Amino acid sequence: MSIDYEVIRLAAFIVGIIGFVALNAAYLVWLERKEAGHIQRRIGPKEVGPYGLLQPMADGLKLMSKQLLVPDGVDPVLFKIAPILVMTPAIMSFVTIPFSETLAPRNLDVGLLAVFAFASVNVLGLLLGAWGSRNKYAVISAARVVSQNVAYEVPMLVVIVTMVMVTGTLNMHDIVTQQMGGFWQWNIFRLGVSPLMPVAFLIFFVCMLAETNRAPFDMAEAESELIAGVFTEYSGMGFGVFFMGEYANIVVGTSIATVLFLGGWSCPFGLFPGVHWFLIKMYLLIFTVIWIRWTFPRTTFYGLLNLSWKILVPVSFFNLILTSALLKVF
């Protein structure tokens, strides 16, 4: 009996997560265009359906109706599995993310570790896609993606180590339950543990932007310098899947930020915790991600590496040392 229940649970979560990811990918594009429009004092999509709400369907239909070109000279296997390699880990990461007290696919004790293990496959997908394309622009861009990801994984993981020290667990469910009961309990505001908590959040957020290849760190695409970067040779839905993977990664990144720093599904005033609070916090963060994109121009590559190695890495290490010292003292 219990096995049956497990199977049904599993199937429900697979369907649920894939639906959630697909809907998010589709409607984040819509949100992005609307938000970009309003920041530039335009309206954004409005013709297809009310408020342009059917626009993602139309875009999807357009992408699917396009021919999937596989150019001569590419490595056909790498070329074809690369989009899947970007998309799959993004979906897999959702396995451990707790949306609420009960709504979590799997309550893993090493949940945080698992997410970061999956997340690192994303780079591999981009690298293989570019390498398989045998296109100079794509290969240059892939080299940039890898050095960017290495540069930003370091401060991000240092921040994670700090957070793990503070919370004492890798289990995301426990991390959230520690932060219940008002926003002053959230990790971002626990200044008693370390006065640099908001800075840690900021570092995590910046690294997340860089990891998901979002502007101002969108060196992977760099459409003005490298045509379309790693996606240069991709057409139709092959490109579409890369694109969906990017948005899925944003959802994963903001979910982790919500869990680690903003108290997950807990209410800011200590009342009625639930999945709605998780979603509100997550979408506010996503709104900020898009807002950042339409505020700052793309940095240069030197600027990007300088920011990471000269500022984020030292500051995050300083935060680690300070936090561990304070934890030892008190």
Add this chain to the structure above:
Amino acid sequence: MTRYLKEIISGTWSLFVGMGITIKYFFQPVVTLQYPHEAVPMTPRYRGHTQLVWDERKGGDKCIVCNACMKTCPSGCISLAGEKLEGAKQKSLTKYELNFTTCSLCGLCVEVCPTEALEFSKDYNIAGRSEDEFKYDLLKRLKETHS
């Protein structure tokens, strides 16, 4: 070291200032016009193709068929005709054709008209599939817009 810290703090601050500016714009009303659904009211000085002026008192055009506009037009794109009706003091217009494909919008016809029977329209949405669509029968247009 202090310069390094100062740079970080002022740099971060400037990023937040930038985001403050964009969010301010986000909440301001949009300024673009939804073109096919909305149209801009044209400025009074805008020169569209010429058209006949409607005379309220007479209930028709103001033209006295003096042919001045036709003669003065450097491009020769006006052709008009008139006839003297029974009991009327002046001739009245029976045909006024403007070939807008050759009109240079010089305005000489508007200038020269003794009765101010011509003006520039505010029409800027003109598009067509063939040359013939730009050979306007201005008399017909006048009647259509005031019927």
